[in-house]
């Protein structure tokens with residue numbers, strides 16, 4: 001796969017599946033936007049930077065629409081485009097099953 005010249009944005013990129021996806025996108029040549037609500041996003045970007053690839057970290061909460069607009073704007077300001085959007089950060093609600 002060739003993602004050279006492409007911009008890939010991954011929510012929940014600070015750990016787990018999201019981090020793996022970020023590193024994979026970068027390995028295929030993409031510029032990667034690591035979106036997460038924890039500081040670990042910067043560690044993902046650092047892994048990518050050590051390979052000589054470009055990555056941007058955006059600290060944000062994907063449950064807040066104003067934050068979503070902000071990370072899209074930050075990406076467009078930095079790279080001018082978004083080609084791939086991996087909505088990986090899962091938001092759910094949990095409650096005990098009825099007994």
Ligand SMILES: NC(=O)c1ccc[n+]([C@@H]2O[C@H](COP(=O)([O-])OP(=O)(O)OC[C@H]3O[C@@H](n4cnc5c(N)ncnc54)[C@H](O)[C@@H]3O)[C@@H](O)[C@H]2O)c1
Nearest residue numbers: 012014015016017018036037038060061062063088089090
């Ligand atoms: N790991 C599995 O076996 C598995 C199976 C099925 C589905 N999933 C789903 O895949 C996704 C990733 O799973 P994972 O195992 O890598 O999880 P993970 O907990 O390792 O990573 C999730 C990342 O999302 C970030 N995040 C959480 N809430 C956020 C928010 N509101 N705003 C921004 N970032 C937020 C966390 O900080 C974390 O870095 C989740 O949606 C999970 O439900 C995982």
